[in-house]
Amino acid sequence: MALFHLSRLNQKRWSLFTRHRRGFWSLWIFIALTVLSWLAPVIANDRPILASYKGELLFPTLVDYPEAKFGGFLAQTDYRNPLNTDEIAANGWLIWPPIRYSYDTVNLELPRPAPSPPAFKLTREEVCAKYPQGGADPQCVAGNMNWLGTDDQGRDVVARLIWGFRLSVTFGLILALLSSIIGVAAGAVQGYFGGWTDLLFQRFIDIWSSMPTLYLLIILSAFITPNFWLLLLILVLFSWTSLVGVVRAEFLRARNFEYVRAAKALGLSDTKIMIKHLLPNAVVSTITFLPFIVSASVTTLTALDFLGFGLPPGSPSLGELLAQGKNNLQAPWLGITGFLVTSVMLTLLVFIGEAVRDALDPRKTFT
Numbered sequence: 140m141a142l143f144h145l146s147r148l149n150q151k152r153w154s155l156f157t158r159h160r161r162g163f164w165s166l167w168i169f170i171a172l173t174v175l176s177w178l179a180p181v182i183a184n185d186r187p188i189l190a191s192y193k194g195e196l197l198f199p200t201l202v203d204y205p206e207a208k209f210g211g212f213l214a215q216t217d218y219r220n221p222l223n224t225d226e227i228a229a230n231g232w233l234i235w236p237p238i239r240y241s242y243d244t245v246n247l248e249l250p251r252p253a254p255s256p257p258a259f260k261l262t263r264e265e266v267c268a269k270y271p272q273g274g275a276d277p278q279c280v281a282g283n284m285n286w287l288g289t290d291d292q293g294r295d296v297v298a299r300l301i302w303g304f305r306l307s308v309t310f311g312l313i314l315a316l317l318s319s320i321i322g323v324a325a326g327a328v329q330g331y332f333g334g335w336t337d338l339l340f341q342r343f344i345d346i347w348s349s350m351p352t353l354y355l356l357i358i359l360s361a362f363i364t365p366n367f368w369l370l371l372l373i374l375v376l377f378s379w380t381s382l383v384g385v386v387r388a389e390f391l392r393a394r395n396f397e398y399v400r401a402a403k404a405l406g407l408s409d410t411k412i413m414i415k416h417l418l419p420n421a422v423v424s425t426i427t428f429l430p431f432i433v434s435a436s437v438t439t440l441t442a443l444d445f446l447g448f449g450l451p452p453g454s455p456s457l458g459e460l461l462a463q464g465k466n467n468l469q470a471p472w473l474g475i476t477g478f479l480v481t482s483v484m485l486t487l488l489v490f491i492g493e494a495v496r497d498a499l500d501p502r503k504t505f506t
Contacts, residue, residue: 155498162494169487176305183238183298186218191231219244238284240295242302242455246285253293254463254470258285288472290463296472300480302455307484310371311436315429317375318436322382323425327413329383330390337387344380352377356448364451374439381432382425389421427499430492434485441481457481 157163181188186199197204199218206213209226216223219239227233240246249255287296329340356373359365365373393399394417402412443449444458452459457477464474 152498156494159494159497162490165487165490169491172304173308176301176308179301179305182236183240183301184236185239185241185244187233187235189234190227192227193230238298240298242299243453244295245293246289246295249289249293253289254291254467254473255285255289257288257472287476290473291467296476299455299460300476303457303460304480306455307437307440307457310440311433314371314374314378314436315432318379318432319382319425319429321379323386323421326383326386327390327418327421330387331394331409331413331417333391344383348380350377356443360448366451370449382428385424385428386421389424390417393417393420423499427496430488430495434488437484
């Protein structure tokens with residue numbers, strides 16, 4: 140029904156997009172994977188999703204409950220400790236995530252030294268039968284299902300993949316959005332006013348884009364430890380130039396059109412003309428580049444983490460998993476899973492970008 144509220148031009152664009160089967164299905168697969176990754180706290184976590192203790196409803200994934208609440212003495216409850224889980228189960232119930240590991244959970248009861256290969260323990264009885272202490276062993280409570288093995292620190296690879304996908308996609312989307320806003324604004328000012336404004340901006344962009352971003356990050360990492368927001372800020376400062384040329388060309392082309400001159404004659408301000416009359420034309424070309432900008436942003440973050448200049452150690456990162464695969468050739472599941480997840484993500488984004496480009500191509504839209 141939403142299609143009937145679109146203009147005829149946008150209906151044709153949407154029809155062209157849906158005909159591009161590879162890009163259309165890539166969009167839905169990417170959306171599904173992104174939504175699942177954003178639900179990582181309820182899919183892969185070492186805390187119960189929901190619990191009931193002595194009639195009180197608890198939300199361990201959202202609230203840090205002290206262990207004193209369950210008869211212990213620590214400031215934070217370890218839900219993998221069988222003493223705590225048995226106490227909660229005896230006075231209520233627990234609902235666990237499908238994967239009982241978070242991205243930073245270390246499995247202390249591995250069958251082999253880390254990195255350990257994939258292991259499947261399907262039932263509680265199968266796990267507890269291997270240990271004479273029975274229910275006192277943490278594996279009897281939390282299980283030992285490392286479907287894709289563990290990394291060199293004993294952390295579950297599946298959990299780190301889900302959380303790493305979430306972090307990479309979120310980082311890429313935010314970076315693409317902020318870079319696009321700054322780039323579109325700069326290109327609009329250049330193209331609309333032209334003259335000395337355009338000339339000075341172009342020389343500034345030439346100098347700014349020639350600065351070595353990687354070397355600057357290496358220098359900064361020697362003084363401070365980059366976190367998510369600091370790394371995002373640094374990359375935004377150097378990635379906004381990607382859209383300036385496209386938007387500038389659109390504004391240079393359209394600023395002398397008759398309807399723009401008529402708007403000026405009617406007394407409309409430059410800001411209103413730029414936003415209401417010229418920006419919609421530039422947005423079409425901008426949207427075409429967005430999937431590729433997201434892909435480039437994810438690639439940049441993965442490369443920085445692979446080289447050790449990205450997020451802090453311990454963060455769920457696809458690049459860090461690839462680096463572990465390089466350093467642990469005897470554990471091929473690390474490099475293979477990291478490569479497959481990264482390549483699938485980037486391939487989906489490229490396919491989406493191709494479909495968007497074809498849908499917005501004026502040669503196909505106006506024929």
